Structures are given as C-alpha cells and as structure tokens.
Amino acid sequence: MPRDLTSYPIRARRDGSSVLVENHASLQLYDLGGGRLELSAPQEEGAMGLDVALAAFEALTNHGDESAIRLTGTDWTPLLPDLLAKGIALQAEIGPVVLPASLWQAADRWCPQDAANYPTLWQQGPHGRHPIRPPKPTGLLYQRHIPWLDQVLTLRALDHSDLETFHRWQNDPRVAEFFEETGTIEHHRAYLETLMTDPHMLPVIGTLDGRDFAYFELYWARENRIGAQYDAAPWDRGWHVLIGEENVRGADYVTAWLPSLMHYMFLAEPRTQSLMGEPKASHAQQLKNLSRGGFAHIREFDFSHKRASLVQLERQHFFEARLWARPETGRGAPLCFSPARLPTTGDWT
Incomplete structure (x- = not known):
C-alpha cells in the first residue's frame, strides 16, 4: 500500500548544535565525540x-561516520513505541538509541511502497526450484536526497512512456559497447514488453531531480542465467546498469546511484541477503567501482557472449559498513555498535 508522499521527502540538515528540519522543527544536538x-x-x-x-x-x-544517536528527554515518548516496533530505535542500557545499521533498514524513509509480505511458495525453474515471485511494483519505488549532489535520486518502475528514452540510450555507441542491445524502436518495444511480463525481471528508470539518467534491470538470481553459475539463495538478486546521459558520469554520481540501488533492493525484500553481479571481466572501471562499493570478487566464469566476473554484496556488510555513504567519508568511527553490542554506560562516559 503506497504511503502518503504529500510532504515527502522532508529534508533536514545538521547546523552546529542543532538539526533543522525544513518547515517543521529544530532538534537540539550534543556531540560527545x-x-x-x-x-x-x-x-x-x-x-x-x-x-x-x-x-x-x-x-x-547520511555520511556514515556516526555510531549511535541517543534519544534524550521525555518528548520522544509518544514516538518511541513506533520507533522501537520498527527497529529504528533499540533499547540499550543508556536508553533508546538509533543505530545507522538499523535505521537504514527501515523502509519508511525511502520507499513509498511497503515491502511485499509475500509467502515463500516454490516452483520448478531453469536451474532447479525457486520461489514464486511477488507481483511487480509500479510507479515510484525509492527516493533519497544525495547530500554531495544536493539532488534527489529516485527509482521508478519503467513503463511504456519510457520507450523513446530507452531507445535513444541503447543506440548511443558508448552504451552499445557494453550493453550490446542496439536496434529499432520496435525491437526495443518488444524487448521491454518481454521484461515487463517476466516475473523475475524488473526494469527501472533512475532520475536525478526529475531528470532521467539511467536504466537498471533487476532480476531474481535463481531463475536468471547467473543461477547456473553459483548456488543462488532463494531471494538473491542481481542487476544490470546503463547510464544513458553522458554528463551523469564520474565518482560523484556512481557513489550516488550505486549504493542507492543496492539500498532499494535490500529494502524491497527483507529476505534478500546477497546482491550479485556479472560484469565483463575486462571492464576494469566497473570492477573498480564495484569494489569501492563493497562488492567482493568471487571468481571469473564464461557466458556464451562474454568472460564475466561474479561479484557479491552481502546485506550485513552493506548496512554495518554504512556503504550508502561516500567511500572517502567516515566508515568506522572509534566506537561501532550493532544489535549484538548496544552502547553501555561505560561507552557513554
């Protein structure tokens, strides 16, 4: 069920000893180091x-260098039941705390549609059994403000109105070198129709401040060709990417769309524990970007059309290493907490 996005996303920023939430409130902040x-x-x-x-x-x-936010004062009381029930806040020895690894697993802030509470039902597929996939979402999927760009990145399910943009991108020689899907508009119409009706595929458009810039193909790994190359878990997911606009390239943009796409896939299905990729083994820049984004190189293998690298990003690593932030920031502040080790009074003095 879509959430009410009338005022979404409300933005906030840190300003010295305050957090300013636009048109709403100012919260008092104390930095203990x-x-x-x-x-x-x-x-x-x-x-x-x-x-x-x-x-x-x-x-x-958002920058990945805070370990814990302690909620102080009685004015949090009305919100605490909801924050604790969702796992956004956790009850620790020092009182309620918000940990980055728990906050960023709560879809409420970023996803307008609730994750499908879909049963695990099995059917036979090309590489053994796989779960019956939930109905595919439509419309807006994900929204996040990227602080280093000061732009809002969104992901939405592709529909028929995106055909001309997709056609233009696929016939760009720079894109065709790697995606290898040039053709007529009728060819691309048929290509997208196939994906839109395939239960294991989800075609997605990425935008920055409302401007389309990228196309992503999300897929469930077990019934995809990659499922023949490793022992895929039931809810493992993979993806392909096409950056269609020449001026949306470089590190500032990769560090915006790559972790945001990974974040969406983890939020969309809480049972997804790994995200997989199979880039060309010769695509050195993409492999470098993936390594910086937290992907581990598993091995190389051969498809009929390319030599590929099998790469993997684990859910636990993404959230505990705070990989939504830019690689050059934070990561590993002096104190790191997880649900297995919540802050104690000794940590806070």
Missing part, C-alpha cells in the same frame, strides 16, 4: 512526527 550523539525532541506540541524524526536521523547518518 567518537561517533556518539545525543538528540532531544522539540518541545512544541505536534512538532515531532515519525516523518520529522526520520528526516533528522537521516541527516545525521
């Missing part, structure tokens, strides 16, 4: 809803 923050809710009645809280938490964790 070592990645430890304390945040007080505003005292104005009605100022603190879940959307305001999530905007503030995102602003404090």
